[in-house]
Amino acid sequence: MTLPTAPALPNPIDLWQLTLQWQPDAATQAQFQRLYEVILAGNQRMNLTRITEPLDFWEKHLWDSLRGLFSPILQPVLAQRASQAITVADLGTGGGFPGLPGAIAFPEWQWLLMDSTRKKIQFVAEAIAELELGNVQTACDRAEQFVRRPGPKPNFHLVTLRAVGAADLCASYALPMLAPRGVAILYRGRWSAEEEASLQDPLSHWGAEILGVDAFKTPMTEGDRHCIYLQKID
Numbered sequence: 001m002t003l004p005t006a007p008a009l010p011n012p013i014d015l016w017q018l019t020l021q022w023q024p025d026a027a028t029q030a031q032f033q034r035l036y037e038v039i040l041a042g043n044q045r046m047n048l049t050r051i052t053e054p055l056d057f058w059e060k061h062l063w064d065s066l067r068g069l070f071s072p073i074l075q076p077v078l079a080q081r082a083s084q085a086i087t088v089a090d091l092g093t094g095g096g097f098p099g100l101p102g103a104i105a106f107p108e109w110q111w112l113l114m115d116s117t118r119k120k121i122q123f124v125a126e127a128i129a130e131l132e133l134g135n136v137q138t139a140c141d142r143a144e145q146f147v148r149r150p151g152p153k154p155n156f157h158l159v160t161l162r163a164v165g166a167a168d169l170c171a172s173y174a175l176p177m178l179a180p181r182g183v184a185i186l187y188r189g190r191w192s193a194e195e196e197a198s199l200q201d202p203l204s205h206w207g208a209e210i211l212g213v214d215a216f217k218t219p220m221t222e223g224d225r226h227c228i229y230l231q232k233i234d
């Protein structure tokens with residue numbers, strides 16, 4: 001892949017620390033910059049994202065992807081498990097969000113990035129090679145079909161979905177893929193009581209409950225965000 005020269009991404013140490021209680025080290029920041037270049041290069045061939053300005057990319061792709069993983073709701077669950085044992089599936093990953101920033105920030109976790117669109121998964125596979133990420137695999141599949149394939153039943157510790165569809169549909173994709181006590185993270189913008197009510201059927205069908213709803217604003221443009229954490233009970 002020929003990478004264009006891209007403007008430098010911001011690295012607002014104070015904001016990382018204040019909002020995530022975490023800061024990327026120099027190598028991680030260099031990986032984020034490389035990811036930005038890879039996305040800009042991919043965008044020249046296909047429509048991956050309209051978010052291409054450095055500040056926008058930082059906030060709406062990098063920070064937004066990571067905020068769901070650094071949530072205070074998730075941290076106690078993660079603390080119960082050795083970090084290298086954590087497996088994550090990002091369903092409907094598109095151009096690789098939140099999966100690629102997550103795989104860079106959490107290199108000890110094992111990631112599967114899935115999308116039903118072949119050319120998007122081809123791009124993600126190229127990005128993984130370009131970024132030399134040894135902890136990420138890809139699958140071109142539909143989430144609802146993946147669980148029905150012959151072979152061992154998926155049992156991920158985490159499943160993430162951002163901008164893939166209605167909340168109840170996302171829950172019905174994610175919950176059958178979780179290990180007992182595993183957590184699905186639904187990345188949403190606004191969140192309503194009606195959407196929360198729509199989760200009741202998939203939650204009772206798959207034996208899960210709402211672990212928590214994290215409401216927050218993006219740190220630069222103050223957009224409304226919610227991450228919904230669903231935990232498999234048994």
Ligand SMILES: C[S@@+](CC[C@H](N)C(=O)[O-])C[C@H]1O[C@@H](n2cnc3c(N)ncnc32)[C@H](O)[C@@H]1O
Pocket residue numbers: 091092093094095096097098114115116117120141142143144161162163164
């Ligand atoms: C709007 S994009 C979001 C991409 C990315 N998650 C993000 O937030 O930038 C939705 C993606 O979900 C994929 N998708 C939709 N339904 C799917 C399904 N049932 N299984 C797998 N991928 C699906 C689409 O191909 C598309 O790439």
